[in-house]
Amino acid sequence: MKIVVSGKGGVGKTTISASLARYLKDKGFQVYAIDADPDANLARTLGIKDDVKPLVELEEVIEEKVGKKGSFYSLNPNVDSVVEDYSLLHDGIRFLRMGGVKKASSGCYCPENSFLNSIMRSLVFSRDEAVILDMGAGIEHLTRGTSAGMDVMLIVCEPSKVSLDTARTIENLAKEGGVNKIKFIANKVRSAKEEEFLRNNFTEEELLGIIPYSEELVLEGISSEDDGSLLTAEVAELMAKLDLDDI
Numbered sequence: 001m002k003i004v005v006s007g008k009g010g011v012g013k014t015t016i017s018a019s020l021a022r023y024l025k026d027k028g029f030q031v032y033a034i035d036a037d038p039d040a041n042l043a044r045t046l047g048i049k050d051d052v053k054p055l056v057e058l059e060e061v062i063e064e065k066v067g068k069k070g071s072f073y074s075l076n077p078n079v080d081s082v083v084e085d086y087s088l089l090h091d092g093i094r095f096l097r098m099g100g101v102k103k104a105s106s107g108c109y110c111p112e113n114s115f116l117n118s119i120m121r122s123l124v125f126s127r128d129e130a131v132i133l134d135m136g137a138g139i140e141h142l143t144r145g146t147s148a149g150m151d152v153m154l155i156v157c158e159p160s161k162v163s164l165d166t167a168r169t170i171e172n173l174a175k176e177g178g179v180n181k182i183k184f185i186a187n188k189v190r191s192a193k194e195e196e197f198l199r200n201n202f203t204e205e206e207l208l209g210i211i212p213y214s215e216e217l218v219l220e221g222i223s224s225e226d227d228g229s230l231l232t233a234e235v236a237e238l239m240a241k242l243d244l245d246d247i
């Protein structure tokens with residue numbers, strides 16, 4: 001199962017991704033949590049203190065597997081061992097950092113892109129494996145092919161017009177990119193009025209659920225002691241509505 005978490009910057013993608021990783025791990029899945037946000041903080045949210053080198057910076061590996069920049073290179077390299085070799089196993093969750101591709105215009109086929117896309121394609125899982133991809137705020141990732149082969153996209157949004165507009169833009173791009181199942185999660189909801197606003201803008205079918213605003217999360221933030229369990233109860237409730245066997 002491959003789940004991608006997307007949405008405007010600051011809406012709670014990373015917090016929800018970390019809780020989702022923990023939830024699925026507790027359900028017995030082998031979880032791969034992938035940070036695809038160049039301003040990465042999924043590691044910290046999962047309680048990882050070590051520095052994990054982004055895959056895109058593994059220059060020698062990229063050269064060996066894909067080929068040199070400016071020369072012929074493989075669009076379909078064998079990257080089977082990369083995930084095992086360069087991920088960090090923390091608390092039963094395998095963590096990977098993608099890193100940012102420098103100003104790649106859409107459709108750019110540089111070796112780094114070929115490498116990242118091949119890794120995403122190589123993550124073909126058995127029933128008991130789950131990959132969670134925490135996306136950057138930018139939606140250029142979607143044209144980069146990283147969302148290809150995703151089973152579900154969860155688009156997080158806040159109760160605001162701007163956040164909603166971004167969510168719909170992402171939805172359209174994801175549909176064009178071939179993502180079949182798209183659901184929305186409303187986060188940081190403070191009042192009945194905000195809830196009503198969201199319910200008016202999404203169908204019941206579209207909206208997986210509503211996560212209330214948590215003062216604790218804001219005041220205390222995510223510390224290095226946290227383990228991604230901050231919203232686990234809320235995320236569990238949402239996921240119960242998403243039929244995992246159907247994915």
Ligand SMILES: Nc1ncnc2c1ncn2[C@@H]1O[C@H](COP(=O)(O)OP(=O)(O)O)[C@@H](O)[C@H]1O
Pocket residue numbers: 007008009010011012013014015016187188189211212213214215217218221222
């Ligand atoms: N339900 C919530 N209530 C209050 N604050 C939240 C909630 N969810 C996330 N946050 C806070 O919002 C900020 C941004 O969250 P983050 O997960 O980093 O967003 P993103 O990955 O979308 O940029 C963090 O400080 C986080 O603690």
Ligand SMILES: [Mg+2]
Pocket residue numbers: 013014015037041134135
């Ligand atoms: Mg984030």
